[in-house]
Amino acid sequence: MRRHRSFLVALVLILGISSTTWAMDFDFDDLFGGDLLVELEEEEQIRPPEEALLVQEGLDVGGNYQFSVTAGRVYMKEIDPMDSLRASLGGQIYLDARPDPNFRVFGKAGLSYAVSKQVGQAGQASDPLQIRLQELFSDFNYDNKVFFRAGKQNVKWGVGYFFSPADVISVGRINPMDPEVELEGPVALKMHYPRGSTNYYVYTLFDGVEEPSQVALAPKLEFVLGGTEIGVGGFYQKDKAPRAMLTVSSSLGNLAVFGEAVLSKGSDKRFAEAGPSLLHPPTYPVVEKDQLFFHATAGAMYNHNDPDGLFNLTLAGQYYFNGEGYKEQDDIQKLREYYGLLLGMAQSKDETMKEMAEKALEDFSLSDMASTGRHYLAAMIGWSNLLNTKLSASAYLNANLSDQLGMVTTTLKLPSISKISPSVGVSFNYGDVATEFGGVGRNTTVFAAITLGSGSF
Amino acid sequence: MNKMRFLSAALVLCFLAAGFVVPAKAQDFSHIEAILERLDRQSRFENTDFSSVLTMVVEDQEKGIEKMVVRQFRRDDGERFLLLIQEPITEKGQGYLLEGDNLWFYDPSSRQFAHTSLKETFQGSDARNADFGSNSYSSSYEVEGYLEGTLGNFEVYIIDLKAVDDTVPFPFVKLWVTKDSDLVLKTEEYSLTYRLMRTGLYPKYTKVGNVVIPVQMIFVDELVEGNKTQISVSEISVNDIPDHVFTKAYIERVNR
Numbered sequence: 263m264r265r266h267r268s269f270l271v272a273l274v275l276i277l278g279i280s281s282t283t284w285a286m287d288f289d290f291d292d293l294f295g296g297d298l299l300v301e302l303e304e305e306e307q308i309r310p311p312e313e314a315l316l317v318q319e320g321l322d323v324g325g326n327y328q329f330s331v332t333a334g335r336v337y338m339k340e341i342d343p344m345d346s347l348r349a350s351l352g353g354q355i356y357l358d359a360r361p362d363p364n365f366r367v368f369g370k371a372g373l374s375y376a377v378s379k380q381v382g383q384a385g386q387a388s389d390p391l392q393i394r395l396q397e398l399f400s401d402f403n404y405d406n407k408v409f410f411r412a413g414k415q416n417v418k419w420g421v422g423y424f425f426s427p428a429d430v431i432s433v434g435r436i437n438p439m440d441p442e443v444e445l446e447g448p449v450a451l452k453m454h455y456p457r458g459s460t461n462y463y464v465y466t467l468f469d470g471v472e473e474p475s476q477v478a479l480a481p482k483l484e485f486v487l488g489g490t491e492i493g494v495g496g497f498y499q500k501d502k503a504p505r506a507m508l509t510v511s512s513s514l515g516n517l518a519v520f521g522e523a524v525l526s527k528g529s530d531k532r533f534a535e536a537g538p539s540l541l542h543p544p545t546y547p548v549v550e551k552d553q554l555f556f557h558a559t560a561g562a563m564y565n566h567n568d569p570d571g572l573f574n575l576t577l578a579g580q581y582y583f584n585g586e587g588y589k590e591q592d593d594i595q596k597l598r599e600y601y602g603l604l605l606g607m608a609q610s611k612d613e614t615m616k617e618m619a620e621k622a623l624e625d626f627s628l629s630d631m632a633s634t635g636r637h638y639l640a641a642m643i644g645w646s647n648l649l650n651t652k653l654s655a656s657a658y659l660n661a662n663l664s665d666q667l668g669m670v671t672t673t674l675k676l677p678s679i680s681k682i683s684p685s686v687g688v689s690f691n692y693g694d695v696a697t698e699f700g701g702v703g704r705n706t707t708v709f710a711a712i713t714l715g716s717g718s719f
Numbered sequence: 720m721n722k723m724r725f726l727s728a729a730l731v732l733c734f735l736a737a738g739f740v741v742p743a744k745a746q747d748f749s750h751i752e753a754i755l756e757r758l759d760r761q762s763r764f765e766n767t768d769f770s771s772v773l774t775m776v777v778e779d780q781e782k783g784i785e786k787m788v789v790r791q792f793r794r795d796d797g798e799r800f801l802l803l804i805q806e807p808i809t810e811k812g813q814g815y816l817l818e819g820d821n822l823w824f825y826d827p828s829s830r831q832f833a834h835t836s837l838k839e840t841f842q843g844s845d846a847r848n849a850d851f852g853s854n855s856y857s858s859s860y861e862v863e864g865y866l867e868g869t870l871g872n873f874e875v876y877i878i879d880l881k882a883v884d885d886t887v888p889f890p891f892v893k894l895w896v897t898k899d900s901d902l903v904l905k906t907e908e909y910s911l912t913y914r915l916m917r918t919g920l921y922p923k924y925t926k927v928g929n930v931v932i933p934v935q936m937i938f939v940d941e942l943v944e945g946n947k948t949q950i951s952v953s954e955i956s957v958n959d960i961p962d963h964v965f966t967k968a969y970i971e972r973v974n975r
């Protein structure tokens with residue numbers, strides 16, 4: 263081994279004898295010519311630095327702005343290509359007030375403006391400007407030991423990147439094709455008691471609550487074991503399925519690994535039952551189930567920084583076992599077909615048929631038809647500054663393995679000019695009609711997008 | 720004739736190179752090991768906490784010049800540090816919390832803590848997360864050899880080190896240490912194939928109690944010409960830092 267090393271050193275010396283290190287550009291005589299030790303003047307500080315970060319005069323205002331235009335062409339079998347142009351205008355604005363180190367109020371709102379004409383079902387145009395409250399909370403504490411956050415707040419309970427069944431309290435759900443998008447959080451009182459690297463949390467959740475008995479509780483404990491962080495938690499709310507969860511996150515060399523497991527008694531979803539044909543009678547029964555459901559997921563993320571800058575890669579992959587998924591995909595496929603039929607009937611000129619369809623649609627919940635597979639796989643590969651150019655590429659896959667269907671999106675980011683960032687890409691789905699990602703059938707979309715003057719402030 | 724000269728030169732270089740490494744077993748490195756122990760000891764705040772502001776100027780051939788301001792809190796007893804990014808505005812609020820073997824990165828937009836590695840580069844600069852704690856030369860490396868030389872106006876030991884565990888970012892390191900004051904002036908860090916990856920230059924130090932810390936650091940990316948990061952340290956304080964600062968709760972409180 264040592265001989266091998268000696269050979270390598272010799273080789274480096276022989277081959278690199280005329281090469282130079284970039285550090286040699288520095289004048290070492292100048293850099294190391296005077297005194298090495300210097301005296302730093304102590305600055306008078308009104309507050310200790312840890313407190314200074316917690317207070318400010320007046321309001322801190324910030325946010326981000328986004329404007330993008332996307333042109334696309336959709337190709338489907340036996341149908342002429344369809345062109346589309348979509349402009350997206352929006353952003354976020356936040357306000358942060360810190361009158362005292364132990365009290366602050368924070369609010370953040372999201373704004374979006376529908377540039378394209380929006381027409382509602384009844385034919386009237388809806389308001390193109392949408393403003394939604396994303397966060398509004400206050401922070402306070404008891405003797406700097408127990409920390410409270412009260413109000414609408416973003417929460418990330420799980421550790422999964424593409425799927426997070428353990429995140430039982432966020433209102434939003436991760437989109438595996440865009441996993442880093444901010445998720446809507448609950449209205450809650452968070453109590454946090456940190457003790458060393460162990461953290462105790464209790465969330466009291468108020469979303470949709472109309473009486474005290476409906477308030478939900480979610481305690482959680484996080485602790486470290488060696489170089490691994492483990493989280494154990496639970497969720498309880500009257501008339502909802504109680505859940506227990508476990509999360510693990512760690513590192514194996516340069517590989518970040520994570521996993522989640524969730525056990526629930528019953529489910530908040532309803533399930534389609536195999537039964538009668540679609541049309542006679544035109545109903546399809548859905549039932550509630552109160553058995554134990556188990557979810558598990560595991561994944562890894564790896565960042566590769568190529569010494570030559572040719573292959574700066576980010577790789578991530580995650581498998582998800584969804585215990586609430588269907589063993590037989592035929593049942594849920596028929597439910598989707600039935601839902602499609604009702605949507606068609608609701609557009610009918612026959613008033614009786616239309617009324618019947620609209621009544622039946624009231625019983626439908628789209629969440630009953632989401633995440634219906636048992637086995638999922640999501641993956642991404644990001645390649646920044648590919649081959650030392652100003653191009654960056656990414657590809658995302660979200661696959662329902664139970665039904666052999668999925669979606670793929672590939673994007674190539676072109677060099678930005680000033681604040682103009684163009685990109686092109688292709689996305690396609692595979693799978694049958696009326697499957698989870700199949701929609702109206704297989705299609706391929708070619709798109710070109712450009713973001714104009716977007717950024718944070 | 721020229722071929723003979725080249726072969727002779729190559730043989731001489733091989734001898735030199737071999738001679739540079741082989742004495743590792745024969746030589747007594749105890750005085751060099753003592754230097755490494757002193758380097759580690761004088762970089763550790765044993766009985767006090769430490770906080771400062773790091774101003775980083777990152778020069779990147781692709782992205783241009785970017786200024787980054789980071790508030791650092793350090794408690795070496797318990798291997799803790801907290802780094803909070805104050806500038807640029809797009810990264811404000813991101814933070815790194817270290818406790819022993821665990822390092823978390825906090826992303827304020829998702830309000831999520833993610834496990835990360837000390838070996839990773841810091842925010843795309845040429846600095847690494849491991850650069851912000853105390854040294855561990857004596858425990859993480861073994862001496863392979865050394866030479867005596869000069870760097871600028873200073874007589875130095877040029878020490879070759881090889882990592883003995885995988886906690887450090889690079890497997891081979893070369894240190895230039897002043898003979899009279901035990902200060903690291905320069906480091907060269909190498910990959911497994913002995914390719915030079917990064918050079919560190921430490922032209923200015925200050926003494927805080929018994930601890931000596933660099934207040935000016937330059938990290939040069941040796942793979943991409945022109946990429947370098949210069950760090951200057953200011954607002955140094957060794958006052959006690961409350962326990963609650965080294966917690967996830969504190970990072971969440973200071974964030975927007």
